[in-house]
Amino acid sequence: MIWYKKLEINLKNLKKNLRALKKFLPKNTKILPVIKCDAYGHGLLEVAKALSEEEIFGFGLSEPEEALTLRKNRLSQPILFLSGFEKDWLPEMYNLKVTPVVTNFNTFEWLNEFVKKRNIKWEFHLKVDTGMHRFGLNFSELAQFIEKLKNFPFLKLTGLMTHFSCAENPEHELTQFQLKRLKEALEKLKNNKIIPKYVHFANSGGIIFLPEKGNLVRPGISLYGSYPTFKARELIKLHPVMTLKSRIVEIKRLKKGEYAGYGPNFKAKKTTLLGLVPVGYGDGYLRSLSNRGFAWCKGKKVAVVGNVSMKVLYLDITELESPQIGDEVILLGGENEEVPADELASLAGTISYELFCNLGKSIPREYINA
Incomplete structure (x- = not known):
């Protein structure tokens, strides 16, 4: 058993992209x-x-x-x-x-x-x-x-x-x-x-x-x-094939001036809620996204804050309405491309190829073909 995290691979979108290129x-x-x-x-x-x-x-x-x-x-x-x-x-x-x-x-x-x-x-x-x-x-x-x-x-x-x-x-x-x-x-x-x-x-x-x-x-x-x-x-409309999903497994409330994570590389400027997500560089999520990356939770864009650890990262969920442990998080991709791979890779100073290859090595994949 592992913490909840999965890569959804949308084979229907894969075929759509091939057809778009054929044009x-x-x-x-x-x-x-x-x-x-x-x-x-x-x-x-x-x-x-x-x-x-x-x-x-x-x-x-x-x-x-x-x-x-x-x-x-x-x-x-x-x-x-x-x-x-x-x-x-x-x-x-x-x-x-x-x-x-x-x-x-x-x-x-x-x-x-x-x-x-x-x-x-x-x-x-x-x-x-x-x-x-x-x-x-x-x-x-x-x-x-x-x-x-x-x-x-x-x-x-x-x-x-x-x-x-x-x-x-x-x-x-x-x-x-x-x-x-x-x-x-x-x-x-x-x-x-x-x-x-x-x-x-x-x-x-x-x-x-x-x-x-x-x-x-x-x-x-x-x-x-x-x-x-x-x-x-x-010139072309492409559809995300890989989506990385996980959940908030713990919530920390920080007072103004308190720290979080290694370094420490995050200091709360106000009362802040941090959601812990069990995905880190050990899973292929790039550490270079520390304090740079973003995710999608409850219909809103949320920032990755602090240093990405081996098996966990922090999301600033302060502005979400009633965040709860168990709330699903999109860390890459999404049905509506909520977290575009190219944008995330750019923030990390790399290319989407590296993101895809790294994440695909250890996180369980679930295939969608409908």
Whole structure:
């Protein structure tokens, strides 16, 4: 048994967000939802099953354990490991029918060695670093890569991809540079009679903001109801998928001048009621929200005050009408987005991705699909 706290995962809203993103896409564009890291804390298998009920192409993952979970549950859609792979993953990747993503010459050589030894053919995608300087083959090495590929008959390149640093800002010089570089990479391949079936680069921000989308897109954060930028709220309506709920388990009345919590980091300026909620940084609620965050209780916004502890935080409930032990509290999300993830993350000096992933690690999830 644990203190009352739960993450409600609204799968209906997940599907709504996917459909909202689809409206930005040209007809016949394939969709590869990114569900790595336990679907950003929302639950890998449940999210995959829900999205499988929609018209999608496959899934973007990171590691073999994720792929194994999907295959064990009879999800047969294509799977891409978006950030490359380790050499010793290859046997399992082949058995699980994962499409490898080559990100450098090491992964390229490993892949060729694997298929050549077994006399098998394998399709793969090539990830090119077009300027973000994260995963991807250096653009300057592309000519060498092409020459090698000509001598690797067991491998077939079926996809070309890159990842944009700031796709939500299409006018930024880096976005323009990355798009130009990707087109140059595609032209080099075509000039050598290598024609990728799929060209993909658009994440959530790219889907919403870029005029060009490619023929395969990789929505991530917006599936879960978060906006790539606050400006995106003007263009698309998303619905919160994750809601964190708990209850007030104790109420403390402070006189003017009295302190609360570690530090102490809160001093009452007047007679104050504090509601103790059994959620803290040990549950993934960020300590950086101390004296900054907010919640929703009895139809009103209430402030997080004092330092967030490992298993408890304080809410200032002074202005609530007749607050009681047992009153429900929304700490994130809500049916009407009472506590927007993007706003809360901004107050914490981070992004919604971190909030979702942290909270999803330890708090029990309850799925809503109606």
